[in-house]
Amino acid sequence: MDKYAVQLVNISKSFPGVQALKDVTFTLKEGEVKALVGENGAGKSTLIKILTGAYVPDKGEIYVFGKKVERMTPIISENLGISAVYQNLVLAPHLTVAENIVLGSEPRKMRIFVNKSKMLEKARKVLAEVGYENIIDPNEKLGNLPVAQQGIVAIARALSRKAKVVIFDEPTAVLAKRETEELFRIIKDLKERGVSVIYISHRLEEIFEICDTVYVSKDGKFVGEMPVSETDEDKLISMMVGRKLRKEIYAKRNIGNVVLEVENIKNKKLKGCSFFMREGEIVGLYGLVGSGRTELARAIFGADPIEEGKIQMEGKPVHVKSPSHAIKASLALVPEDRRRHGLALKLSVRDNINLPIYKHISRLSVINHFMERSIANDFVKKLRIKTPSISTIVMHLSGGNQQKVVIAKWLASKSKIFIMDEPTNGIDVGAKEEIYHLMNELASEGAAILFISSYMPELMGICDRILVMRDGKIVGDVPREEMTEEKLLTLAIKEKNGEVSVNE
Amino acid sequence: MNNKKNRKFTFNTQIVLLLIVTALWVFLSISSSYFLTYENIANIMRQMAIQGILAVGEVVVIITAGIDLSVGSVVALVNIIMSKMVVSGTPIWISILSVLALSTGIGLVNGVVIYDMRVPAFIATLGMMTIARGATLLISNGSNVFGLPRSLATFASGSFLGIPNLFWFLLLTVVAIEFMLRNTTFGKYIYALGSNPEAARLSGVNLRLVTYGVYALAGFLWGLGGVLETSRLWMGVPTTGTGYELDAIAAAVLGGASLFGAEGNAIGAFFGALVMITIYNGAVLLNINPFWQRILVGIIVIVTVAIDQIRKRRET
Numbered sequence: 001m002d003k004y005a006v007q008l009v010n011i012s013k014s015f016p017g018v019q020a021l022k023d024v025t026f027t028l029k030e031g032e033v034k035a036l037v038g039e040n041g042a043g044k045s046t047l048i049k050i051l052t053g054a055y056v057p058d059k060g061e062i063y064v065f066g067k068k069v070e071r072m073t074p075i076i077s078e079n080l081g082i083s084a085v086y087q088n089l090v091l092a093p094h095l096t097v098a099e100n101i102v103l104g105s106e107p108r109k110m111r112i113f114v115n116k117s118k119m120l121e122k123a124r125k126v127l128a129e130v131g132y133e134n135i136i137d138p139n140e141k142l143g144n145l146p147v148a149q150q151g152i153v154a155i156a157r158a159l160s161r162k163a164k165v166v167i168f169d170e171p172t173a174v175l176a177k178r179e180t181e182e183l184f185r186i187i188k189d190l191k192e193r194g195v196s197v198i199y200i201s202h203r204l205e206e207i208f209e210i211c212d213t214v215y216v217s218k219d220g221k222f223v224g225e226m227p228v229s230e231t232d233e234d235k236l237i238s239m240m241v242g243r244k245l246r247k248e249i250y251a252k253r254n255i256g257n258v259v260l261e262v263e264n265i266k267n268k269k270l271k272g273c274s275f276f277m278r279e280g281e282i283v284g285l286y287g288l289v290g291s292g293r294t295e296l297a298r299a300i301f302g303a304d305p306i307e308e309g310k311i312q313m314e315g316k317p318v319h320v321k322s323p324s325h326a327i328k329a330s331l332a333l334v335p336e337d338r339r340r341h342g343l344a345l346k347l348s349v350r351d352n353i354n355l356p357i358y359k360h361i362s363r364l365s366v367i368n369h370f371m372e373r374s375i376a377n378d379f380v381k382k383l384r385i386k387t388p389s390i391s392t393i394v395m396h397l398s399g400g401n402q403q404k405v406v407i408a409k410w411l412a413s414k415s416k417i418f419i420m421d422e423p424t425n426g427i428d429v430g431a432k433e434e435i436y437h438l439m440n441e442l443a444s445e446g447a448a449i450l451f452i453s454s455y456m457p458e459l460m461g462i463c464d465r466i467l468v469m470r471d472g473k474i475v476g477d478v479p480r481e482e483m484t485e486e487k488l489l490t491l492a493i494k495e496k497n498g499e500v501s502v503n504e
Numbered sequence: 505m506n507n508k509k510n511r512k513f514t515f516n517t518q519i520v521l522l523l524i525v526t527a528l529w530v531f532l533s534i535s536s537s538y539f540l541t542y543e544n545i546a547n548i549m550r551q552m553a554i555q556g557i558l559a560v561g562e563v564v565v566i567i568t569a570g571i572d573l574s575v576g577s578v579v580a581l582v583n584i585i586m587s588k589m590v591v592s593g594t595p596i597w598i599s600i601l602s603v604l605a606l607s608t609g610i611g612l613v614n615g616v617v618i619y620d621m622r623v624p625a626f627i628a629t630l631g632m633m634t635i636a637r638g639a640t641l642l643i644s645n646g647s648n649v650f651g652l653p654r655s656l657a658t659f660a661s662g663s664f665l666g667i668p669n670l671f672w673f674l675l676l677t678v679v680a681i682e683f684m685l686r687n688t689t690f691g692k693y694i695y696a697l698g699s700n701p702e703a704a705r706l707s708g709v710n711l712r713l714v715t716y717g718v719y720a721l722a723g724f725l726w727g728l729g730g731v732l733e734t735s736r737l738w739m740g741v742p743t744t745g746t747g748y749e750l751d752a753i754a755a756a757v758l759g760g761a762s763l764f765g766a767e768g769n770a771i772g773a774f775f776g777a778l779v780m781i782t783i784y785n786g787a788v789l790l791n792i793n794p795f796w797q798r799i800l801v802g803i804i805v806i807v808t809v810a811i812d813q814i815r816k817r818r819e820t
Contacts, residue, residue: 303706324708333706341706344699346766355696355707358689365688409707 002029004066005165005196006051006082011060013046020046021057021220028165033187033197035211035228037204039240039288039454039489043220044200048167051198052084053077065164078104081164085154085171093143093150098123100142101157126160130186148176155186166190167198170290172206184210202288202493204233216240233494234486241456241485249433249461250480251440253280257314259448260417262300265309269295271472272309277417277448282439284459285452287469288492293452294336296469297419300450301333302326313417327356332410334403336421336452342406343394350376350390352405356413379408383438400431407438418442421452436462456485468492518760520811521775524804528782536789544785546668550660552781553670554579554729554736557677558748559755559773561725564681564718566756568698569765570625572722574614575729575752576745577636578607582730584640587649587740596656604727610636611723615716633749640742649740657738670732674774677725682770694718698765754805755780760812779804 006028013021021043028034036044049055051062053072062069064080091100098119107118123138132152142150151171158166168187172180187197187210199211207214208228216223216239223239256279264272269292277283287293298304300311302320311318313329320326326333335341343352353376354361361371376390383404387397394405403423410418420439424432439462443449453459459466460483468476468491476491532539558575565572582603589599610632617628662669685691693714696704705711733744758776761768780801787797 323706327708341702344696344703346699358692362689
């Protein structure tokens with residue numbers, strides 16, 4: 001019988017408002033290359049973080065090479081030979097390549113000094129192992145390398161730990177074609193040496209190229225597992241989808257004229273996006289993490305620069321140079337990360353709601369406190385924001401109520417076009433439904449809403465159309481009658497010509 | 505959450521501060537019969553005026569999560585230039601307007617360097633601190649400027665309605681800045697910038713103008729401090745103002761300002777300055793070695809902020 005490198009047994013983990021993993025069992029044999037696939041929010045990252053000790057599971061057992069680990073920590077995990085390469089590289093850009101490779105396990109001289117020559121030797125050896133000895137200089141500052149080569153350094157670092165289990169979390173997201181091929185060669189090499197690999201990727205074609213088995217999860221639960229030879233992309237996609245929202249939330253609305261038209265806008269992250277929105281319409285925007293959804297939202301709102309392309313509002317071209325231009329044009333942005341971008345957490349509910357409209361409720365820049373308070377009170381009542389008073393500091397509210405404060409801010413400024421980036425992220429079920437109702441209400445009153453979400457059921461539940469993004473482009477515009485999860489996910493994942501997609 | 509538990513622990517910064525001031529005043533009135541006399545209190549007011557104005561300016565900057573270290577050297581620069589101008593025969597009011605314009609301009613430059621060149625406020629104003637001090641020494645050639653008209657000194661020692669003239673300026677500053685912070689759009693933007701610049705920007709706040717405004721306003725107050733300092737010293741002293749920035753920051757922080765931004769107000773800074781001046785004044789009355797004063801102030805600053813941090817940790 002095969003020996004197991006890793007066994008995670010009946011693992012559960014929840015965060016405020018979400019059950020990230022529910023009774024999941026995951027095993028990995030020695031020398032096996034196993035793919036871990038699932039939609040955003042399927043619990044892949046949580047599972048990996050439990051294995052590397054970054055999260056402590058609420059329930060469940062962890063065995064590594066047959067031995068039970070009572071309490072996993074990042075240090076124990078590394079000592080057991082588990083090493084991870086993350087999508088957003090966790091390296092120190094100011095240190096040299098060699099310093100990054102040995103960081104945390106530097107060869108010593110007299111115990112306290114770093115043995116520089118040994119360090120370089122070690123770095124050269126590992127770089128040679130991955131075939132980059134003449135391409136990457138170990139003395140170079142990491143930050144000076146192209147991102148793809150930084151990815152190689154991250155891989156080299158993982159290998160230098162004599163890892164017995166290597167986890168790749170979306171490694172090809174930052175790699176160019178050459179590095180991707182190199183990575184595949186490295187993985188095959190690791191397998192021959194008996195190292196086990198967990199490979200996470202949205203790019204299904206890669207999985208068929210290098211993995212032995214594939215493990216599918218959905219909504220934090222195990223769905224199925226099989227050798228890659230016994231399945232294909234379509235089968236995997238149909239396993240990854242297929243959920244239902246408990247309630248149908250769609251409301252028939254009157255759809256009016258086009259209010260926003262975006263033509264072929266481009267910047268660093270966007271490679272040409274065109275779409276339009278009409279009065280009273282809720283338009284979904286679906287795409288996997290890294291597809292450029294948030295970047296599109298920020299570009300339209302003037303938060304990030306647009307290098308090319310046109311935006312028209314109500315038929316007239318507009319130049320949205322900064323958020324204040326966008327706000328003047330009645331645009332509103334409910335940002336993805338409300339704590340970082342949406343709220344001044346140390347200020348009160350009242351101050352946050354009124355922040356964009358202070359100009360309008362003041363005379364000679366002296367604020368009309370009566371209006372300030374009555375506006376805040378109105379929206380607290382209207383959106384049922386649960387707060388002891390309007391002067392409560394926003395930091396002390398729950399996630400759902402914080403989100404309502406962000407929305408109230410834009411209602412107060414009488415916006416007509418709302419861009420909502422993951423508005424239901426991290427808030428509980430009841431608050432989610434209230435937000436859906438609010439969106440329906442807004443749209444019925446003539447607002448246009450761009451609803452960005454990773455969660456297909458909510459998009460399909462409420463949207464008139466769903467736009468799909470992949471690699472910085474809008475690749476689909478699916479009307480309500482044609483919405484199926486398979487269709488959306490296929491658009492979001494599959495390349496038309498079946499090639500491995502690379503970021504040059 | 506466990507709100508009830510927190511209610512019991514109601515020591516906020518201002519209350520702690522008020523307790524300290526009261527304790528100090530009670531202690532000093534018992535130990536020195538001179539302490540509660542009109543002369544001594546007027547004296548405290550005079551000493552406090554300039555430091556208080558500087559503390560109020562500093563608090564505005566600190567609310568934006570910034571800092572201004574150029575305080576003391578701008579005071580000295582204003583002191584020297586105003587003295588030179590007046591001595592060379594320029595009318596006093598023109599001299600005052602010129603130095604106020606200069607100091608406001610210096611503040612504006614700080615704002616430009618911080619916002620447009622993305623230099624951290626600490627570094628930008630540290631540079632300005634050195635530049636202004638250098639310019640002061642250059643202009644004065646390192647020596648004091650004498651020969652200012654008597655009227656300037658009389659103004660500093662004079663009173664209006666029984667309250668020293670200088671102190672009126674402090675009261676005016678506190679009221680004006682407190683009003684601005686509470687009731688104007690600019691005031692709200694200052695707090696928003698300090699709490700979360702990105703959220704403020706995405707709410708349409710023009711961060712550039714707010715940053716310029718804050719540092720220019722601070723510069724104006726340094727100028728006002730410098731003008732009052734000139735009147736009080738009755739001469740130009742190129743080394744004056746040394747360490748004022750630290751006193752201003754200490755008073756602001758004592759008054760509840762958080763260096764992480766979005767917290768603090770002008771009234772707090774006023775009481776912060778009052779605590780410090782009381783200690784300085786009391787130490788003189790009690791014949792304590794003046795070197796102890798600084799040690800005491802240092803301890804009080806650290807203890808007050810530590811209490812504040814503990815309180816906040818319990819809240820969240």
